[in-house]
Every structure is written in C-alpha cells, then in structure tokens.
Amino acid sequence: MLEWVECVVSVAYFGYCYCGFTMSGTTIDLDRLPCHVAIIMDGNGRWAKTRKKPRLYGHKVGADSVSDIVATCREIGIKYLTLYAFSSENWHRPIQEVTGLMSILKRYLESELPRMQKNDIKLISIGDRERLPEGVRTSLARVISETSGNTKLTLNLALSYGGRDELVRAVKKINHLCLEGKLDPATISDVTISEHLDTAGMPDPDLLIRTGGESRLSNFLLWQVSYAEIYFTDIMWPDFRKEVFLQALSDYQVRERRFGRTGDQLHTE
DSSP: OEEEOOOSSOEEETTEEEOOEEETTEEEOGGGOOSEEEEEOOOHHHHHHHTTOOHHHHHHHHHHHHHHHHHHHHHHTOOEEEEEEEEGGGGGSOHHHHHHHHHHHHHHHHHHHHHHHHTTEEEEEESOGGGSOHHHHHHHHHHHHHTTTOOSEEEEEEEEEOHHHHHHHHHHHHHHHHHTTSSOGGGOOHHHHHHTSTTTTSOOOSEEEEOTTOOSOTTSSTTTTTTOEEEEOSSOGGGOOHHHHHHHHHHHHTSOOOTTSOHHHHHHO
16 A cells, blocks of 8 residues: 655655655655666556456556556656557567557557646657558657657657667668768767667666566667666556556665676765
C-alpha cells in the first residue's frame, strides 16, 4: 500500500504538494530519481493465456499499464521514459496479432493526445517508422507534431525498433559523412556514434526495467544501456502499475553507481 508522507523539501506536481513518500517502509528520494527510465514491456500474451483470454486482450490491458506508468513518471518528475512497444522482430508474429497491435497503438495515440497536452508530455519515437501502417504513421506524426513543444516529460516509443539495426544505420550515416569529406575518420569516438543513433539528444537510460520474468535485453537499446541499472521482475506487464514501478525505483536508489570507479572514490568526492 502506498502512503504519501511529508518530508522537509516539497515538490509540486499536478496541483498537489508531494514532499517525499514512503512505500513499505522505504523512503523514495525525489531528488535521486533516474532521469531516464527504459522499459521492456513483456508478458501481455502470457498474462492473457493464464486467464484463458486471447493474446490481444493482454495487449489491451497492457495499454492501461502504459497510461499508468506515463502518468506516474510525469507526476514524480522523471524526465524521459522509453517504452519498447514493438520490436523489429515482432513483425514475425501472426498477422492477426500484428494487425491487432497496430490497431491498439493507433487507438492509444489518438486517445492519449489530450492527456499529453494537458500534462505537458512530449511524444517522440525511434525505429523504422516506414514499416508501420499508413494510418499508424499518420496518427504518430500528428501526436509528435502537436506535442513537440511540451517539456515536462518526454515519452519515447520504440516502434519497429531493433538495437542492432539502429547501430547499422548509425554506422552507415557516419560512413556517408566520411565519404563526403565532412567527417575525419580519425576523430570518430563513442560520442560520434551516440550522435547518430535514433536517441541522439537524449540522455542514456539510468534504469532499465523488464517485466514478465525474462532476463535478457532482446535487442533493445544495446548501445545506450551500457551503464544502466537493470531491474528484472516476474510481474507481467498488464499487472505492472504505479506501486510496482515505485518499488523498482526504490531498488534503483539503493544501488551504488560507480561507472568504473571504486566505492571509496565515490564517497570521497
């Protein structure tokens, strides 16, 4: 059960004053939240199967989890949220499921636009958008355009996305610049590569969450999560709501992020 309690420093969101909060005896420090959270939303189909429902039913309920987690990020002050919504490998699923997923995506985009505008949420996307159905591309482009000036939270949907494909495309861009004489190969660095990825301009994820009980990256943000803290949970995505998300954030806050240094070095800085 989530219990909000007052602390010394107050932070205001959505017209309420949250000074801090305690969950199951653990205080969440609003000043130490990850700037960027990335989530592999896994388990929709299996969740539906255990309830003797069609897989698409799980995806529909999973869309409600998306709305809940987006609202939570906006509420507590997380600046970037990247959701693995549809991978490049997902095109190999049965055509009925792919068609249903695209329909759910289009409906989500159209229904959530007013809420994004009201709560100052900006939508962007990464991946190969050209493979998406025309209707989905149109809705996606509209929401991206109409929310482009929003600043409180950036919601990044990974659609028709694969980490290896993203790296290949980045290398091709860099190679093209070198061939045109606009880039000296000797100056290529990790920054150069980051600047040519789909996520250029965004900070790398601080926390990667995967639901559904699997413990792998599944071709998601392979370059960007090099130093991310990783949180695996058996909870299926349709059941992953605000309270469970806050537990993941609580776990993140007790970890020591050293980035190659020793703990002693961190404590003396």
